[in-house]
Amino acid sequence: MSHMSKKVMLVSGESSGDQHGANLFLELKKRCPEIQGMGMGGKKMAEAGIELHYDSSNIGVIGVIEVILRYGEIKRALNTMQTLLLEQRPDLLICIDYKEFNFKLAGFAKKHGIKVLFYVSPQIWAWRPGRVVKYGKVIDMMAVIFPFEVPFYEKENVPVRYVGHPSVDTAHAKHSREEDFKAFKLAIDQPVVGILPGSRTDEINRMLPIMLQAAELIQKAIPGVQFVLPQADSVTDELLQSSFQHSQIQVKAIKSQFHDTVQCCDAVMTVSGTATLEIALLKVPMLVAYKLSTITYLLARILVDTEFIGLPNIIAGKSVVKEFIQHEATPENLAQEIIHILEDQQYAQIIRDGLQMVKLKVGEGGGSENMAELALEMLQDT
Incomplete structure (x- = not known):
């Protein structure tokens, strides 16, 4: 295959997808140096050598209302990708998460005879079962990252392959805890609390003020406590400042060093999403808090069929970390749980043991390598 130059199109819409897309493409290039990559993503995918025709940092949104508000931008991104598909006719389209958008794009590709590999399965197990069949019609292969997802697809005869979770390989700090405490100028003898308000603008505007109010209550109870915030590439300083300026709390925002920042924490307040798994793999006790606009929340209640959001x-199939959703996501509730984790060593240890079990259930790493092998297999048949 190496004598032919193959073209792949990779499309992701969020910062976690950007990371997965970058890792996957780097693995592909190792195996097939002259492969061409193009599509939509963020900074990490661009750095990996994928030619971006649309920067996805404009459109990472969650929730029905948010999607409607950003509809024009999303539509434009979809049109750009459809045009690119027809102009370039890639040998394979790799859709990375970002399910609604990629579902539409996959359907379009399928109609025009282009092979589709879907990576990071839409959380079908959380949605009504009819979705599996729908996805089956627009893809050639579903690559799932959790072992428990496989039966959902097999039952409907949708081609599926378990590739392993990409976070398993990347969820470790680059430096020792001591080195990080020095580098981040943190006091080693005082507790550290992580604040993770998400990576999307609307999410941060909704959750950061609540977390900062919780931080004020935590500081009253535990005066020496320190607060850190791992700042994603897609998050601007201005965005954080607009919440910080209304707060008395000193928060250290640490850029692009997610795992090192989290490993310094004794407890973390986080929104739901990929971050919760990464924190779990680092075995740091956390709480999960989430608020959507009321209408999005009510729609989600009707559509989503899952007991937990974290x-x-x-993965554990039971409550390992506490979740505070919608009206329960109050500063008081968050503060109380973090104080409990910080002051009760036994309680914190129970949570850590639960996270160890999650780590075992997530299984082996090698997600990006397995994914690259699968993509090459599909390219060989084109």
Whole structure:
């Protein structure tokens, strides 16, 4: 195959997808140096050598209302990708998460005879079962990252392959805890609390003020406590400042060093999402808090068929970390749980043991390598 130059199109819409897309493409290039990559993503995918025709940092949104508000931008991104598909006719389209958008794009590709590999399965197990069949019609292969997802697809005869979770390989700090405490100028003898308000603008505007109010209550109870915030590439300083300026709390925002920042924490307040799994793999006790606009929340209640929203709990099949959803996501509730974790060593240890179990259930790493092998297999048949 190496004598032919193959073209792949990779499309992701969020910062976790950007990371997965970058890792996957780097693995592909190792195996097939002259492969061409193009599509939509963020900074990490661009750095990996994928030619971006649309920067996805404009459109990472969650929730029905948010999607409607950003509809024009999303539509434009979809049109750009459809045009690119027809102009370039890639040998394979790799859709990375970002399910609604990629579902539409996959359907379009399928109609025009282009092979589709879907990576990071839409959380079908959380949605009504009819979705599996729908996805089956627009893809050639579903690559899933959790072992428990496989039966959902097999039952409907949708081609599926378990590739392993990409976070398993990347969820470790680059430096020792001592080195990080020095580098981040943190006091080693005082507790550290992580604040993770998400990576999307609307999410941060909704959750950061609540977390900062909780931080004020935590500081009253435990005066020496320190607060850190791992700042994603897609998050601007201005965005954080608009919440920080209304707060008395000193928060250290640490850029692009997610795992090192989290490993310094004794407890973390986080929104739901990929971050919860990464924190679980680092075995740091956390709480999961989430608020959507009321209408999005009510729609989600109707559509989503899952008891939990935090990945650690979904994977464990039971409550390992506390979740505070919608009206329960109050500063008082969050503060109380973090104080409990910080002051009760036994309680914190129970949570850590639960996270160890999650780590075992997530299984082996090698997600990006397995994914690259699968993509090459599909390219060989084109």
